[in-house]
Amino acid sequence: MTDLAGRIAVITGAADGIGKALAGAFATAGARLVLADVDGPRVEAVGRELSASGAEVMTASTDVSDREQVLELRHAALARFGTVHVLCNNAGVMGPAGDPLWELPIDEWQRVMAVNLWGVLHGIQAFLPVILAAGEAGHVVNTASMQGVTSGTLIPEYTVSKHAVVALSESLRAQLTARGAPVGVTVLCPGAVSTELASREHDRLAQVGDGRPWAVAPGAGGRQARWGPGLTPEEVAAAAVAAVERDRFYVFTNPGSRARVEARLGPILDALDEGPASGAPHQKRL
């Protein structure tokens, strides 16, 4: 989709951070906006700000983990604009440190999966039929993370959810390509970005109480110490808009991403080369 002018873009998690920056970047590119967030008043304020600078915007209070609310968002978007061309499934939550993961309560796992994975699927199932029915160029941007292609000791529930978003995006792209559909897909994989994602989780966990080792979330400073200084949300949003305009699939935004991906894939490729532990190399078994 080389020209976003006049196109309708739905962005979830648009009240703050990367989603708010996406809203600004799509507005600058001339898109008309449907901004949704579980924080209704805050997303309304973002909408007012962008309207004041000339963008055509509607906002909605939507919890993406609730399928019915996402269907209501579709209804509202169609009532206002008649169609949709771009969907940015961006809303996400971080979750506790989750170490050890075998003690992390199931409802904590479910909360992260409900927003980060089901929220993306709800968005795709609600809006992709509309985008396809329009018969015009369209695009889906799913915000995953470097945690979608790497892993480690911290925040396993977040890592699992983001790996799922990468796999979901790969399947989606394959199915759209197989159908010759004019709809591109981007899976956005930022590293550390300077947003309130971690502090939001800190605030939530402060209410959960002490004595739960799995609950100690890494702070923003901790993330930066591990993964280097964060990019600004605006830098990530600019990369996402460029990916839509140039139809790029994987988008990595942070320096050092290659080394982190190689650190995960290296042992996988080595194990493939070694073949099965017992018996002949697997190439000969096929």
Ligand SMILES: NC(=O)c1ccc[n+]([C@@H]2O[C@H](COP(=O)([O-])OP(=O)(O)OC[C@H]3O[C@@H](n4cnc5c(N)ncnc54)[C@H](O)[C@@H]3O)[C@@H](O)[C@H]2O)c1
């Ligand atoms: N900040 C980072 O370092 C980083 C890195 C990689 C990926 N990401 C991903 O980027 C996306 C945006 O995160 P951010 O860093 O801008 O965080 P953020 O907390 O600043 O913004 C997230 C927004 O999503 C909203 N939200 C949360 N739950 C929701 C729900 N159930 N329904 C609708 N909206 C909901 C929040 O209210 C908030 O406005 C997330 O998917 C996150 O996992 C962030």
